[in-house]
Amino acid sequence: MHARSLVPVAVLLAALLAAAAPAARAVPPGILASPTDEPLEPDRAFRPDARLVAGEPGAAGGTERHGIDIEYTIAPGYYLYRSRLRFEVVPPTLLVGKPELPPGIEVDDPFIGKSFIYRDRVTIHLPFAVGVVRPGRYTVRITAQGCAEDRICYSPFPQAVTVNVPPGYRVTDSPSAPPPGPRR
Amino acid sequence: MNRWLPFAGVGLLAALAGLSLWLAGNSATSPALAPGPIEASPAAIQAARFTDPAGQGHTLAQFAGKVVVVNFWATWCPPCREEMPAFVRLQGRWGGRGVQFVGLAQDDAGKVKAFARELGVNYPLWLGGAEVMDLSRRLGNRRGMLPHTVLLDAQGRVLESRIGIYAESDLESKLAAVTGK
CATH class of the missing domain: 1.20.5 (Single alpha-helices involved in coiled-coils or other helix-helix interfaces)
Known part of the structure; x- marks a missing residue:
């Protein structure tokens, strides 16, 4: 085949690419230039998981732990505000004590002063009250707030995780000891 | 072959x-930053009520006839604070050409007042409860991200809804195009 016979193909190819290019640019306002610049959806940036804790040793060999561990996996470059986390268990027949929040990383904001944030991974313990815990499926409703470093922040957003309490589950000791000291 | x-x-x-x-x-x-549908009518936008840090009530209707740049922000949001000095400069340059910036936050009045004083903010910073972020969502901010900036024309219609930091040069070009000045 002669090279000249490929000219129409090349022309058609160029025309198709030219037609597709404006479509690629015709994105709604507010979208950054590259898909890689897009911040993650809140549920992908901050992934909570719930785990039932049944009589595991507490910190420094303290009292046994009973309750729910909320384990957050936080995407690189993202952080959660410690003081803005809220937890609610439904149905409320499951009695949960005050959340045990690890101290987190101290940051000194030039305007809002000192605050504590979580990066990478963090586990928050929701201790059960002593006694028999009614078996069943429970949902922990979470309200969280955080940011993608230097780019955007997420106003308080809801999340939910579930945990199953099996029949016969019993809290045999008081809630766990406080978590270890702060990281800087 | x-x-x-x-x-x-x-x-x-x-x-x-x-x-x-x-x-x-x-x-x-x-993409997460792509604005969603605009669900708030110009009348609803102008009817939404806010208060200034001194507690006095306001609505956007008082800026009818101007191009209004509504900026949803919060004192706890570092990227919001980062872009605000540019808004102060743009308000200074465009205020005389029919452009009005307004900041809306669901925040603590004392912190907002202190921030406005420290930065020398030359446009109103108003406050509200959950209705602030509700309005932001109805103006296309589906995920409740901050900062969120909305341009309204002189009739209160939405010209643009942008999530994330708005570069000063981009916003200035937009204002020139919208006002024709």
Whole structure:
């Protein structure tokens, strides 16, 4: 085949690419230039998981732990505000004590002063009250707030995780000891 | 072998066209910053009530006839604070040409007042409860991200809804285009 016979193909190819290019640019306002610049959806940036804790040793060999561990996996470059986390268990027949929040990383904001944030991974313990815990499926409703470093922040957003309490589950000791000291 | 060249050319063409269309479709859908539908009417936008840090009530209706730049922000949001000095400069340059900036926050009045004083903010910073972020969502901010900036024309219609930091030069070009000045 002669090279000249490929000219129409090349022309058609160029025309198709030219037609597709404006479509690629015709994105709604507010979208950054590259898909890689897009911040993650809140549920992908901050992934909570719930785990039932049944009589595991507490910190420094303290009292046994009973309750729910909320384990957050936080995407690189993202952080959660410690003081803005809220937890609610439904149905409320499951009695949960005050959340045990690890101290987190101290940051000194030039305007809002000192605050504590979580990066990478963090586990928050929701201790059960002593006694028999009614078996069943429970949902922990979470309200969280955080940011993608230097780019955007997420106003308080809801999340939910579930945990199953099996029949016969019993809290045999008081809630766990406080978590270890702060990281800087 | 030459007789296969046209088929190879068509195959290449199809692959490249497919790639182009995929790129076009991929960039036009689903990114987290892509604004959602505008659900608030101009009347609803202008009727929403806010208070200034001193507790006095306001609505956006008081700026009817101006191009209004509504900036949803919060003192706890570092990227919001980062872009605000540019808004102060733009308000200074465009205030005389029919442009009015307004900051809306669901925040603590004392912190907002202190921030306005420290930065020398030359436009109103108003406050509200959950209705602030509710309005932001109805103006296309589906995920409640901050900062969120909305341009309204002189009739209160939404010209643009942008999530994330708005570069000063981009916003200035937009204001020039919108006002024709």
